[in-house]
Amino acid sequence: MTSDEVTELLTEAYIDELETVMNYLTNAIVLDGVHAEEVKASLEADVEEELEHARLLGNRLKQLDHSPPGSESFEAQQSSLQPPEDTTDVQSVIDGVLEAEDNATKRYRSLLEAAREADDPVTEDVAVTILADEAAHHTEFRGFKKEFPQE
Numbered sequence: 647m648t649s650d651e652v653t654e655l656l657t658e659a660y661i662d663e664l665e666t667v668m669n670y671l672t673n674a675i676v677l678d679g680v681h682a683e684e685v686k687a688s689l690e691a692d693v694e695e696e697l698e699h700a701r702l703l704g705n706r707l708k709q710l711d712h713s714p715p716g717s718e719s720f721e722a723q724q725s726s727l728q729p730p731e732d733t734t735d736v737q738s739v740i741d742g743v744l745e746a747e748d749n750a751t752k753r754y755r756s757l758l759e760a761a762r763e764a765d766d767p768v769t770e771d772v773a774v775t776i777l778a779d780e781a782a783h784h785t786e787f788r789g790f791k792k793e794f795p796q797e
């Protein structure tokens with residue numbers, strides 16, 4: 647058995663991953679300039695991973711006899727990941743990614759905790775798997791940030 651808290655967190659995380667897919671894809675398309683190429687390639691690769699996260703979460707909801715939500719449940723949250731007006735402003739996208747990955751990490755830690763309390767080891771495993779990917783993304787973008795002068 648699992649708890650309502652677990653299914654709520656799975657649902658929120660599913661929506662968040664799909665919003666991340668949209669924003670990473672958009673930024674991978676729009677950025678320009680010499681600093682942009684590595685970041686664009688990384689975002690492009692992360693789109694696939696974030697989509698896989700949504701798939702894992704949706705399948706876990708289905709196993710728990712819940713449906714993942716459709717787009718009518720969607721409320722946009724990621725204001726810091728909107729495409730920059732200045733398309734060479736790679737740094738703002740890097741900062742947006744770091745914020746998104748921090749928020750995702752917090753959410754998966756909460757999911758892990760809730761799943762543990764609910765004695766739901768399968769969801770715990772999903773949370774740990776995704777946490778490891780988000781940590782890798784965070785490290786990569788922290789590295790990109792080092793190329794830019796400190797504010």
Ligand SMILES: [Fe+2]
Pocket residue numbers: 663695696699750776780
């Ligand atoms: Fe993710």
